[in-house]
Amino acid sequence: MALIMWRVLGKGTYGTVFLVASTDLDAPPIAVKSCLLHRSSSLRGLPRIVQWFGSTTSIKNGVQYYDLLLKYAAGGTLADVIQKGKGLQEEDVRCYTRMILRGLCSMHSFGMVDCDLKTSNTHITQRR
Template sequence: MQVERELELHSCLCHRHIVRLHGQFSTRSHVYLLLEHCGRGSVADILRARGGLTEAEARYYLRQVIAGLRYLHGHGLVHRDLKPSNLLVTKEMQVKIGDLGLARQAAAGGRHWG
């Protein structure tokens, strides 16, 4: 199940640019993830509202995304669904990579599984 795989991967991660998983619970029909609150929405929301970013803003956000990706790749993970709607922004304007539902462990030689 995709949610179980996301929980397994996410439970091992702790980085300032990855959305933190605080816990989870389930009912008979649903699984709920308790994730770090990112009160400013996503980069997609910012792009929709403003129509774009300045070059300085893009650099600021991309530095944080790159730091998060280096962390994931350092742990042998490939995100596989990186897009503006999965880049969440905190009240402090810090970018967090979210939605690890399609993430996979990288196989030997840099290729990813399944």
């Protein structure tokens, strides 16, 4: 099974996220977060964040990268949801807040802290 990069979904401090398809037509698209190998210690799959399928390394232009294979969050970001819907209903705010807090608790249990928590970094796997 080979992976085919479709497009860049986003770029941030710790790497670039690509939308990737498999040559296996039954496999859903995935997101691959890729960063320089020596900066990869902060990237790992965590429960309650985004489902992850593992990791691998790759070499691009002679440089080694760490690639984290993640579930593609087809719902976009929380910022997209707020902007497209002209805000959120109170019930949605409660639901998203609960999900974010569960994710943060999971991170904290592994001794990690999110220093860049914002709606544009909060990805939605499916819309409510």
